[in-house]
Amino acid sequence: MGAGKPEDIIARQAEEIERLRERVESEQAIHDLRRALTLAAAAGTIGAPVTHDRLLEMILDTAAHVISARSGALFLLDEETHELVFEAALGSKADAVMKFRVPLGHGIAGLVAVSGQPIAISDAESDPHFAADIADRVGYIPKSVLCMPLFYGGRVIGVIELLDKEGATSFGPYDMEALTLFANQAAVALQQSRTHHNLAELIRDVLDIGDTQQTTRLAVVVKEHPTFRSSLELAQLVHEIVSEGDDETEACRAMLRGFAQYLRLRPGAGDLGPR
Amino acid sequence: MSSRPAWSAAFAAESLPTIEAIPEIDDVTPEWAWGESTGAGVKVAVIDSGIDADHPAVGGSVSGYVAISEGPEGLLFDEEPHTDAFGHGTACAGIIRSLAPECELYSVQVLGPMLTGRGGVFAAGLRWAIDNGMHVCNLSLGTTKRDFFAIFHELADDAYFHNMILVTAANNMPIPSFPSLYSSVISVACHEGQDPGIFYYNPEPPVEFGAPGIEVRVAWMSGAWITATGNSFAAPHITGIVTRILGKHPALAPFHMKGVLRSLAANVPRPRL
Numbered sequence: 001m002g003a004g005k006p007e008d009i010i011a012r013q014a015e016e017i018e019r020l021r022e023r024v025e026s027e028q029a030i031h032d033l034r035r036a037l038t039l040a041a042a043a044g045t046i047g048a049p050v051t052h053d054r055l056l057e058m059i060l061d062t063a064a065h066v067i068s069a070r071s072g073a074l075f076l077l078d079e080e081t082h083e084l085v086f087e088a089a090l091g092s093k094a095d096a097v098m099k100f101r102v103p104l105g106h107g108i109a110g111l112v113a114v115s116g117q118p119i120a121i122s123d124a125e126s127d128p129h130f131a132a133d134i135a136d137r138v139g140y141i142p143k144s145v146l147c148m149p150l151f152y153g154g155r156v157i158g159v160i161e162l163l164d165k166e167g168a169t170s171f172g173p174y175d176m177e178a179l180t181l182f183a184n185q186a187a188v189a190l191q192q193s194r195t196h197h198n199l200a201e202l203i204r205d206v207l208d209i210g211d212t213q214q215t216t217r218l219a220v221v222v223k224e225h226p227t228f229r230s231s232l233e234l235a236q237l238v239h240e241i242v243s244e245g246d247d248e249t250e251a252c253r254a255m256l257r258g259f260a261q262y263l264r265l266r267p268g269a270g271d272l273g274p275r
Numbered sequence: 276m277s278s279r280p281a282w283s284a285a286f287a288a289e290s291l292p293t294i295e296a297i298p299e300i301d302d303v304t305p306e307w308a309w310g311e312s313t314g315a316g317v318k319v320a321v322i323d324s325g326i327d328a329d330h331p332a333v334g335g336s337v338s339g340y341v342a343i344s345e346g347p348e349g350l351l352f353d354e355e356p357h358t359d360a361f362g363h364g365t366a367c368a369g370i371i372r373s374l375a376p377e378c379e380l381y382s383v384q385v386l387g388p389m390l391t392g393r394g395g396v397f398a399a400g401l402r403w404a405i406d407n408g409m410h411v412c413n414l415s416l417g418t419t420k421r422d423f424f425a426i427f428h429e430l431a432d433d434a435y436f437h438n439m440i441l442v443t444a445a446n447n448m449p450i451p452s453f454p455s456l457y458s459s460v461i462s463v464a465c466h467e468g469q470d471p472g473i474f475y476y477n478p479e480p481p482v483e484f485g486a487p488g489i490e491v492r493v494a495w496m497s498g499a500w501i502t503a504t505g506n507s508f509a510a511p512h513i514t515g516i517v518t519r520i521l522g523k524h525p526a527l528a529p530f531h532m533k534g535v536l537r538s539l540a541a542n543v544p545r546p547r548l
Binding site: 077079104105106114115121122124149154155170171172173176183 | 324360361362363386387388389390391393415416417418419420421444446447448449450452465467489490492495499500501502503504505506507
């Protein structure tokens with residue numbers, strides 16, 4: 001097989017350059033996003049419970065911006081009722097749909113949640129049910145959808161659904177790849193924020209206190225207690241380092257391990273020492 | 276009679292079977308592999324969200340059904356005809372039928388409205404396919420839960436030893452998913468082409484084959500069609516081709532099938548007949 005005409009070669013190279021350029025841009029965007037999420041997760045750890053909702057909005061907003069989607073929605077899974085709970089939406093009716101629930105048994109978001117696999121769909125004019133579960137919520141029928149599961153600890157904890165790729169008829173494989181990386185980061189941030197969000201609930205359950213105001217006050221006290229605050233700060237620092245990547249994580253682990261070993265070997269280390 | 280080491284009886288002179296020859300790997304041609312075959316006589320299980328038999332892409336004929344779910348006292352197996360609540364299984368079935376129009380499709384529904392026990396339901400679907408004599412199984416699904424690693428490994432081996440070709444879609448996300456990472460399965464991801472007959476071989480496992488799965492037109496629920504992207508849609512292309520090959524060469528084992536597919540992959544330069 002010959003090398004082809006020079007203009008064909010140039011055209012192929014131009015295509016390749018364009019592909020690489022898009023890739024570099026998307027990687028930069030993912031890097032920016034990772035930083036933003038690290039900050040948001042840290043903020044969620046020390047901020048007020050409302051930060052959880054703001055984090056959800058921020059995740060959706062950033063994903064839509066990075067992937068160039070016109071709008072979208074974010075659902076979290078309620079494992080007890082087998083429903084997806086509409087937690088955030090971008091679109092004309094966004095405010096009206098909060099906490100709307102969708103059973104897992106149908107729809108694109110339901111499919112993605114039960115299969116654990118992302119999917120990109122477009123060109124569905126012949127399907128009267130296309131994205132029916134979301135169309136009403138965002139105020140229009142989308143032409144293209146990219147839907148991605150949010151995994152944490154090997155389990156699906158939610159679904160992010162982006163609608164209508166700007167400047168193209170559908171979401172492509174690069175969009176899927178970029179949203180995958182984004183979704184991994186988002187799921188970690190979400191889960192951490194959710195744990196914090198439930199702190200007041202946890203205290204209420206443990207102490208069997210019915211009064212929500214009292215529980216919230218107690219949660220604030222717990223958070224402001226010097227011991228608790230210093231634990232939070234430590235966790236926050238470790239989280240920040242881990243979010244930077246595998247090398248940074250390994251370096252952090254090695255330093256902490258070394259220090260712990262030093263403490264164990266120190267004279268008078270007691271039960272922690274070698275036997 | 277002297278005792279033999281375990282497993283050696285099959286190779287004793289009086290029981291050694293004569294096996295039908297297949298062409299040298301470089302002599303395999305598409306004509307030899309699937310020429311004139313429609314997939315007739317080949318049983319194909321689609322383990323997914325169900326199949327809508329009435330969709331034109333499926334053409335009204337589904338040979339058998341089983342819907343598996345978790346009940347209060349264990350797994351439930353319902354063999355009454357069902358449809359497809361999501362469209363995903365119908366999409367896979369439509370692709371298989373387009374390549375192997377006379378194959379026998381079996382709908383093994385494991386995706387339903389519940390997440391509880393999903394891994395167990397999914398494993399039961401694969402067990403059902405093995406126990407019910409399926410020749411090919413399309414699995415455009417997987418589980419990421421490590422707890423199921425051993426269960427699916429055993430099932431994939433069992434499928435292999437029963438000569439059932441297990442075609443799996445690689446996960447669309449870069450996370451380990453079972454059974455698509457096992458050597459006994461044919462693992463598939465998507466390439467950018469649109470020709471349903473073009474597939475590629477990847478010498479760097481675990482994902483050994485690539486087939487169309489980017490913006491492909493597929494059947495969906497309620498008789499509709501959509502354009503979809505995902506490895507889910509690449510796997511049934513290979514399932515369809517495997518089905519056609521088995522229609523002509525029913526005795527091929529999974530290890531032959533990988534060799535035949537490798538020989539006919541579009542990135543293996545050879546004269547094609």
